[in-house]
Amino acid sequence: MDADATRSTPGRVVVKVGTRLVIDGEGRPRPEFLERLAREIHEVMDQGVQVVLVTSGAVGIGRRLLFPPGRTLRASERPSAAAAGQPVLMRYWAEALARVDLKPAQVLLTLDDVVDRGRCLRLRDTLEDLLGWGVVPVLNENDSVSVESVTFGENDMLAAMVAAAVVPAELLVILSDQAGLFTADPRSDDSAQLIRRVSPDEDVSRFATGAGGPESLGGMARKIEAARRATDCGIRVVIADGNCPGVLPRVLAGEEVGTCMVARPRMPSRKAWLAVHENPRGTLVVDEGARRALLREDGSSLLPSGIVEVRGHFQAGDLVTVVDPDGREIARGLINYAAAETDAIKGEHSSRIAELLGRPGAAEVIHRDDMVISAEGQR
């Protein structure tokens, strides 16, 4: 069990910087922006805040290095463009941070590095060490090796998962070239209004405007999805205009900047890791009684008696989702039994487990400590 399971980490922030801030339209880095943000990072670190930086831009820089101007990048060329662009991106960040006497450390990740518990814990140790030494971890997706099935999609999601389940942070700041989330696309609609505050229960996906492109993948829809992942785990998210001078210190000082997405209660990091986990291996359908027992305030573990159907091929220790009779996900957790065993004991009282399996086993199919109630279950 993680030692830090319930520790909140005051003064730790993940700052995600989008491609359109890091490079200009031609794919050239914007040193004046990088230097300004480096100064702001230095300023907040001086106040005792630890900063993890997530930066995009490698693919855009690489495109300019490898291909003629104006040439559109094909999806299959992204990995190579990232490989060419990443060292240049990192050099610019290192120079910008060095100007304010900060040391960067590059960490390139794939989704597997968060989903695999062992790698996630190693990653956490690395980041904790770096933060403890006053170094600025500079993260990006390792696009050169990421394949579709194990990609974060874009850096908004990477940043949200790192903030929720890896370091963990209190606050995620997503900086882009937009002032925040608007009621309509401000570039084409004069009536568009900036949304200042979004509560955890509010569905704002209908306000998502502006798609990403082949280099800058995000777009507002993915930002909202990523932000939701973070707020469901108890991380506050601010989406703000990175080009606005002083944005980072102002957000940290609690000023109303951009769009603030209010968080649900803080989840212990192990539960947050379960919540952001992308690849459940199976599904358990439970009856109404079990659903109520799981969703109770002092919720119980999942016992075999409440399970009506077992789907998927999983082993003991795998992540499975728990759905109600209507198919709504209510929880997810690490299961104590393999699929065939779960099937053999479903609907039965725990006292019959030894007899049915021919060996003794845990009374709970999923123990409460290994389970997280899904956001849909809380809504």
Ligand code: GLU
């Ligand atoms: N990892 C990509 C890059 O460095 C950015 C992905 C994104 O747009 O979020 O260019």
